[in-house]
Amino acid sequence: xxxxxxxxxxxxxxxxxxxxxxxxxxxxxxxxxxxxxxxxxxxxxxxxxxxxxxxxxxxxxxxxxxxxxxxxxxxxxxxxxxxxxxxxxxxxxxxxxxxxxxxxxxxxxxxxxxxxxxxxxxxxxxxxxxxxxxxxxxxxxxxxxxxxxxxxxxxxxxxxxxxxxxxxxxxxxxxxxxxxxxxxxxxxxxxxxxxxxxxxxxxxxxxxxxxxxxxxxxxxxx
Numbered sequence: 001x002x003x004x005x006x007x008x009x010x011x012x013x014x015x016x017x018x019x020x021x022x023x024x025x026x027x028x029x030x031x032x033x034x035x036x037x038x039x040x041x042x043x044x045x046x047x048x049x050x051x052x053x054x055x056x057x058x059x060x061x062x063x064x065x066x067x068x069x070x071x072x073x074x075x076x077x078x079x080x081x082x083x084x085x086x087x088x089x090x091x092x093x094x095x096x097x098x099x100x101x102x103x104x105x106x107x108x109x110x111x112x113x114x115x116x117x118x119x120x121x122x123x124x125x126x127x128x129x130x131x132x133x134x135x136x137x138x139x140x141x142x143x144x145x146x147x148x149x150x151x152x153x154x155x156x157x158x159x160x161x162x163x164x165x166x167x168x169x170x171x172x173x174x175x176x177x178x179x180x181x182x183x184x185x186x187x188x189x190x191x192x193x194x195x196x197x198x199x200x201x202x203x204x205x206x207x208x209x210x211x212x213x214x215x216x217x218x219x220x221x222x
Contacts, residue, residue, distance in 0.1 A: 053078035074105035096143045118145045134167035156205050158183060176200065179209035 053061045053076075055069045061078045069076055069083060076085035090106035099111035115122045116139035123129055123139040130136055137147040152168035157176045160169035175186035177200035184190040186200035190209075198211035 053083050073102060113143055115139065116143050116145045132167075133165055156186070158205065175205055177205045177207065177209050179211060184209055 052063060053065075053067070055061070055067060059067070061067045063078050063080060065078050066075045067078065067083075068074070069085070072085070074086045074088070076083040086105055088105060093100060093107060093109050094112050096113040097109035097111065098113050099109070101108050101110050114125055116125070116127075117123075118129075118137065118139075119131060123145070125139055125141055125143075128136070128138045131147070134150045134152075135147050136150070137145050140146055150167045155169050155171050157171035157174065158178055159173070159176070160171055162169050173185070176183050177186060178184075179190065179192050179196075179198040182192050184192065184198060184200065186202075186205065189197050189199045191197045191214075192211065195213050195216040196211045197214055198209035200209050201207045
């Protein structure tokens with residue numbers, strides 16, 4: 001009797017060793033939650049049609065909610081038919097705009113140039129200046145420079161001169177004209193030589209002087 005008891009204990013120790021891992025069925029052990037997830041090849045997403053809208057990043061918006069899809073600055077409204085986005089006609093940017101912001105749906109000019117540039121210099125709006133003695137200019141509100149060039153009168157002399165900081169020539173010695181190669185003043189008779197006395201035409205300074213011969217004062221005989 002003791003022998004049979006001894007043999008039974010030996011069998012109890014040998015039976016676990018005879019069972020191999022291949023003999024175990026996976027169905028006997030439930031898989032972990034992570035293993036179950038990885039075994040599913042097809043992921044199923046919720047259907048939001050008629051219930052909401054999904055943007056490019058996967059965010060879900062309710063019906064009637066406003067949102068900005070992707071990198072757009074124009075808002076959209078979630079409707080049952082999908083997003084309805086604003087597409088406004090943006091106003092044109094002022095050509096003199098120096099600072100444009102793109103934070104909103106339309107670009108917006110934040111700073112307009114409030115000066116005029118003329119020949120490398122800046123002038124304030126409505127500022128008047130003279131870039132040259134003959135020019136008078138003004139910086140207009142449109143940031144454009146309008147200039148007027150002086151219209152000089154014809155000088156009444158044959159030898160006008162240009163003074164510094166003056167546009168038009170001036171006759172420093174008054175009106176005059178040519179008598180031959182000699183310049184004579186206007187308004188008086190001038191004896192240009194021993195035989196001729198000349199005077200300028202009134203108002204016609206560019207014409208040669210009118211001369212008349214008088215009794216010549218010749219050399220006295222020795």
